Amino acid sequence: MAPIIEIHNMIKTYPGVRAVDGVSLSIEQGICFGLLGPNGAGKTTLIEIVEGILKPDAGETLYKGTPVGARFRKEAGIQFQVTSLQEFLTVRETLRLFKNLYPRTMDILEVIRLCSLDEFLDRDTRKLSGGQRQRLLMALALINDPEVLFLDEPTTGLDPQARRNFWDLISLVRSKGKTIVLTTHYMDEAYALCDEIAIMDRGKIVSQGTPEQLLKEHFGDVVLQFPDEDVEGKLDKLSLCVSKQPGWCEIQTHDVDGTIRLLLDRGVSLSRMNVRSWSLEDLFIALTGKDLRS
Ligand SMILES: Nc1ncnc2c1ncn2[C@@H]1O[C@H](COP(=O)(O)OP(=O)(O)O)[C@@H](O)[C@H]1O
Numbered sequence: 405m406a407p408i409i410e411i412h413n414m415i416k417t418y419p420g421v422r423a424v425d426g427v428s429l430s431i432e433q434g435i436c437f438g439l440l441g442p443n444g445a446g447k448t449t450l451i452e453i454v455e456g457i458l459k460p461d462a463g464e465t466l467y468k469g470t471p472v473g474a475r476f477r478k479e480a481g482i483q484f485q486v487t488s489l490q491e492f493l494t495v496r497e498t499l500r501l502f503k504n505l506y507p508r509t510m511d512i513l514e515v516i517r518l519c520s521l522d523e524f525l526d527r528d529t530r531k532l533s534g535g536q537r538q539r540l541l542m543a544l545a546l547i548n549d550p551e552v553l554f555l556d557e558p559t560t561g562l563d564p565q566a567r568r569n570f571w572d573l574i575s576l577v578r579s580k581g582k583t584i585v586l587t588t589h590y591m592d593e594a595y596a597l598c599d600e601i602a603i604m605d606r607g608k609i610v611s612q613g614t615p616e617q618l619l620k621e622h623f624g625d626v627v628l629q630f631p632d633e634d635v636e637g638k639l640d641k642l643s644l645c646v647s648k649q650p651g652w653c654e655i656q657t658h659d660v661d662g663t664i665r666l667l668l669d670r671g672v673s674l675s676r677m678n679v680r681s682w683s684l685e686d687l688f689i690a691l692t693g694k695d696l697r698s
């Protein structure tokens with residue numbers, strides 16, 4: 405399918421920091437695209453440029469093949485990382501207010517049902533829980549029945565249950581054929597929701613692909629884990645790819661059978677061995693040298 409959004413050579417510099425440093429990306433229609441990276445990576449700056457809120461120093465964004473303009477503004481829905489809502493209004497009144505801003509909108513009752521707002525429709529927006537607030541913000545982003553939806557860290561700070569609920573909502577919205585551009589610093593979230601992921605660090609895209617492609621491209625298939633005391637002094641001079649975790653030794657290998665034979669030869673006990681596959685978290689550390697949450 406043709407890309408709905410193409411970003412070419414985007415650059416944005418603030419005093420002392422190149423927030424976006426030559427990013428090119430293409431986002432297919434109808435997918436959930438994840439922009440993943442730690443705080444300060446440049447995610448918000450990049451998507452706010454695409455949304456037309458920030459002006460880049462250089463670069464261009466195309467929407468359906470032409471430079472972003474009126475059509476994009478009509479067909480895009482935006483949920484900002486930080487949004488202040490009009491005070492003293494209830495959820496219902498806020499929805500009405502936003503509905504009146506657009507010439508063409510989704511049916512309000514449908515938005516309310518989709519985002520499960522029924523239970524707190526008459527509540528003051530200042531009294532919503534984190535999860536309820538995010539659902540309202542999603543509803544506001546959907547109100548103009550957009551084709552492409554931008555969600556900037558929508559689940560940051562939510563408790564695990566509210567996060568899961570919000571994931572369900574994102575999946576539901578995606579199943580209606582909308583393209584979703586999601587920024588997050590949660591690996592599990594990107595893995596659960598995104599068809600394609602771009603990993604961003606210090607203003608650059610350091611890797612891009614489906615979650616499976618990214619893992620395959622960067623890692624051997626399997627990691628064998630042993631408690632330190634089980635392998636102590638037994639791996640010398642073996643050509644294995646070994647890394648250390650606190651209390652554990654990890655061996656990365658394509659050839660599980662061969663590696664296990666070698667280890668048995670050296671007298672390593674397998675009784676406490678764990679086998680695990682790589683996660684996106686590992687990938688992120690391998691690519692950037694840092695933990696996502698650091
Ligand atoms: N308005 C601004 N003025 C100066 N520096 C900024 C501004 N906005 C963002 N930055 C800097 O640009 C970098 C990227 O920020 P941001 O796009 O918010 O990252 P992310 O959304 O990935 O956390 C950070 O170093 C941040 O401090």
Ligand SMILES: [Mg+2]
Pocket residue numbers: 447448449485556557
């Ligand atoms: Mg941000």
